[in-house]
Amino acid sequence: MRKVLLSEKIDEKGIQLLKDNGFEVKVSANTDAETMKKEIADAYAVIMRSSELPAEVIEAGKDLKIISRNGTGINNVDVDYATKKNIMVAKVNGANAFSVAEYVITTMLMLSRKILPANQLIHDKKEELAADGSLPGFSTKYNLNGNQLKDKTLAILGLGKIGQVLVKLAEAFGMNVVGYDPYIKDSPVKLYDKLEDIYKVADFLSINMPLTPETKNMITAKELKTMKKNVFIINSARGGIINESDLADALNNDEIAGAALDSFNPEPPAPDNPLFSSKNTILTTHLAGTTVEANQALGLGAAQAIIDFSNGKTPEFPVNAKDLK
Structure with missing residues (x-):
């Protein structure tokens, strides 16, 4: 046997x-x-x-x-x-294409609608909230009123099976979707020829590319500085595509608005990984595709x-x- x-x-x-x-x-x-x-x-x-x-x-x-x-x-x-x-x-x-695409949408919503800080504050300041008596007032006081996805630009790096499912989900939310993929022939969305150009227009940036010699450290401090200050980055692909130290610095210095990462370099992340203490960061356990x-x-x-x-x-x-x- x-x-x-x-x-x-x-x-x-x-x-x-x-x-x-x-x-x-x-x-x-x-x-x-x-x-x-x-x-x-x-x-x-x-x-x-x-x-x-x-x-x-x-x-x-x-x-x-x-x-x-x-x-x-x-x-x-x-x-x-x-x-x-x-x-x-x-x-x-x-x-697992649909599962990963769902993860991207989920974390986009959580970041954009400030779900994690709202959850933390309602626990931490429950006495203050009870005395104040106004949930909308509490949300305004602590800047918890986020933004909708509608009319925002999602830039997808990699338009394989996951990327193409993500296009459909994002468009259902009324988003403007653009992409970068030098290997695809027929794209369902507008393609950019240069990464530096797509970085400048993204409100959300989703990485859905494999880790290869050409994508390793593809996003460093240099690239992060070209992005909008309100951009959210979601990496559900592979650790190593984004320089984690540079990303943590950009988050802590308010150069970008937030990030969600499901994979790391190396895995599991070391206890001193700077992303554990970076601002407005969602970290998950390589679960995007494991429903x-x-x-x-x-x-x-x-x-x-x-x-x-x-x-x-x-x-x-x-x-x-x-x-x-």
């Missing part, structure tokens, strides 16, 4: 699909390199979530034939080394890639198929 190693547990439906197709499924005891090297030694396939799969672990997989990513991003997998070892790498596209529904779709997709490969078919979303021997 062929063994499929899960670096971390995936959704039960994906596990059951593998078992129904004759695979033995094992969840790794830990995700550190030494544990993974032992666990992967006799594995036919491995399914990766967010932990790292470096060359040394791939090398230890003497029977390894396919690496299936339970998600879209593959920056945690050494694809070049896998290709060198003639190991297929596959991923799952679009399964119950998205997790089911991702698990099934990652499992199906292995099943297809074992039956002599190319997985639906191969990463390195054209480079294999």
Whole structure:
């Protein structure tokens, strides 16, 4: 019976699909390199979530034939080394697109409508509020009256499946949506050719691009200084695209209005990460694409890639198929 190693547990439906197709499924005891090297030694396939799969672990997989990513991003997998070892790498596209787009809209609303500070103040100043007797007056006194999304400009960096779902949701709110994506052919919105131009018009900036050598540190102090002071930045993509220290400085110096981040560099963020103490910042635990529904779709997709490969078919979303021997 062929063994499929899960670096971390995936959704039960994906596990059951593998078992129904004759695979033995094992969840790794830990995700550190030494544990993974032992666990992967006799594995036919491995399914990766967010932990790292470096060359040394791939090398230890003497029977390894396919690496299936339970998600879209593959920056945690050494694809070049896998290709060198003639190991297929596959991923799952679009399964969590709606969940991530919902996260972007949710955090945009929370930032724009000042939900977090309003919640904190109504708890901290409940005695004052009771004595004052006016909720609208309290909101005005503490500057809690935010702004609506309607007629604001949302700039989306990356118009893949997530970006295109986000376009539809944002337009339903009456937003003006523009985009930047040098790789897309048919865009549902106006595209900007230069990042420096789109930064200047954005009231909200949503990052939905992969982490690559060209997107790493794409937004630093230099770029932040070109943006509107009322801009809100949402990064539901990958840590490392925004320089976190520069972003924290911009937030604390009121150079931008607020930010929401769901991923960090490195992950998990270190206790001294400056974003923990930056102003008007929402930090979440890489949960944008991990709703119950998205997790089911991702698990099934990652499992199906292995099943297809074992039956002599190319997985639906191969990463390195054209480079294999």
